[in-house]
Amino acid sequence: MKKVYLDNASTTAIHPDVVSEMTRVLTEEYGNPSSTHYLGRSSRNLIELSRKSIAKNLHCAAQEIIFTSCGTEANNFIIQSSIKDLGVERIITSKIEHHAVLHTIEILKKQYSIEVDYVTILPSGEIDVVHLTDLLSTKAKTLVSLMHVNNEIGTILNLERVSKICKQHQAYFHTDTVQSIGKTSVNLEQIPIDFLVASAHKFHGPKGIGFAFIRKGIVLNPILLGGEQEKGLRAGTECVHNIVGMAKALELAYESLIEEQKQITFLKEYAISQLEQHIPGIKFNGNPNQTFYNLLNFILPFSDDKTAMILFNLDMKGIAVSRGSACQSGSTKPSHVLAEILSEEDLRKPSLRISFSHYNTTDDIDYFIENLKLV
Ligand code: PLP
Numbered sequence: 001m002k003k004v005y006l007d008n009a010s011t012t013a014i015h016p017d018v019v020s021e022m023t024r025v026l027t028e029e030y031g032n033p034s035s036t037h038y039l040g041r042s043s044r045n046l047i048e049l050s051r052k053s054i055a056k057n058l059h060c061a062a063q064e065i066i067f068t069s070c071g072t073e074a075n076n077f078i079i080q081s082s083i084k085d086l087g088v089e090r091i092i093t094s095k096i097e098h099h100a101v102l103h104t105i106e107i108l109k110k111q112y113s114i115e116v117d118y119v120t121i122l123p124s125g126e127i128d129v130v131h132l133t134d135l136l137s138t139k140a141k142t143l144v145s146l147m148h149v150n151n152e153i154g155t156i157l158n159l160e161r162v163s164k165i166c167k168q169h170q171a172y173f174h175t176d177t178v179q180s181i182g183k184t185s186v187n188l189e190q191i192p193i194d195f196l197v198a199s200a201h202k203f204h205g206p207k208g209i210g211f212a213f214i215r216k217g218i219v220l221n222p223i224l225l226g227g228e229q230e231k232g233l234r235a236g237t238e239c240v241h242n243i244v245g246m247a248k249a250l251e252l253a254y255e256s257l258i259e260e261q262k263q264i265t266f267l268k269e270y271a272i273s274q275l276e277q278h279i280p281g282i283k284f285n286g287n288p289n290q291t292f293y294n295l296l297n298f299i300l301p302f303s304d305d306k307t308a309m310i311l312f313n314l315d316m317k318g319i320a321v322s323r324g325s326a327c328q329s330g331s332t333k334p335s336h337v338l339a340e341i342l343s344e345e346d347l348r349k350p351s352l353r354i355s356f357s358h359y360n361t362t363d364d365i366d367y368f369i370e371n372l373k374l375v
Pocket of ligand 1: 199
């Protein structure tokens with residue numbers, strides 16, 4: 001059966017060169033990086049070379065990169081520790097953040113009785129920066145936590161603008177860049193972000209590894225206690241093959257960034273035009289010409305009887321896509337992101353998210369649309 005993978009915002013296929021590098025490390029470099037003998041030193045060396053490589057790609061210092069098990073852990077670590085260690089009394093965030101941020105903040109609000117403010121979301125799905133500035137005008141030690149690229153609708157936060165506003169108001173700025181690192185360049189020398197978070201499986205690296213960037217001079221304590229790994233900030237024997245795999249994947253992603261951006265942008269434009277042509281009445285969630293270049297989210301003008309089986313029927317044809325809202329996979333819970341921007345009526349209709357990588361072709365899009373028409 002033909003297989004078409006259009007769910008790259010969920011996870012990506014691992015790059016073959018990453019697999020080779022990781023296989024070599026798994027086979028030969030089994031020393032514990034904390035051991036002082038030659039095998040341990042060799043593993044340590046690989047970790048530090050990986051850290052340097054990641055830092056170089058983001059224009060920051062190697063000691064500002066802390067390895068974690070995933071993006072979720074890095075988000076939890078930064079948000080929790082900033083309340084415990086930096087005296088943060090208030091968090092400004094949005095209702096369209098990933099649950100790794102939203103749920104963490106909800107729990108911390110109860111535990112530490114901090115204030116939480118949600119910045120207004122514009123109908124386009126973008127953050128209302130004017131409202132953010134208003135919120136920041138009250139004096140309280142604040143952490144602003146806003147994602148760079150939204151994983152459901154692909155809206156983009158202007159990191160330069162928001163980080164500067166945060167600096168002007170002496171607020172810490174944390175951004176979840178899980179959907180953007182490896183897909184767009186982020187220069188941490190030029191943009192005054194305090195914390196950011198990434199995850200390797202979103203840029204053709206392995207699952208189970210991510211990192212936190214913590215700006216030099218900001219002192220946090222760990223949430224995982226134990227050994228002295230990661231300068232005491234994240235206990236646990238380092239996952240050497242995953243760290244090496246992540247650094248390799250990021251290197252490859254940034255080496256071919258311009259080329260892949262062009263190719264994927266072309267695919268997205270092709271998908272928009274074909275969808276408009278073949279599915280009359282389709283409505284895009286967010287402005288498709290302004291959302292991130294690898295992602296499209298849309299409402300299908302399908303009747304209720306078709307709605308329930310969309311994902312199942314596409315799956316039967318070997319097509320992997322994601323739901324953009326409830327109703328398609330047995331869940332009755334609407335997407336918390338779409339709930340912020342859609343009317344009750346549109347929220348009840350089926351939304352789909354398709355997300356591309358450089359492995360996709362226009363044939364994939366044709367096959368998807370052909371089968372979408374048959375649903
Ligand atoms: N943040 C965003 C925006 C994401 O899209 C994801 C993954 O879907 C995460 C955080 C969680 O990352 P991980 O899967 O590495 O825990």
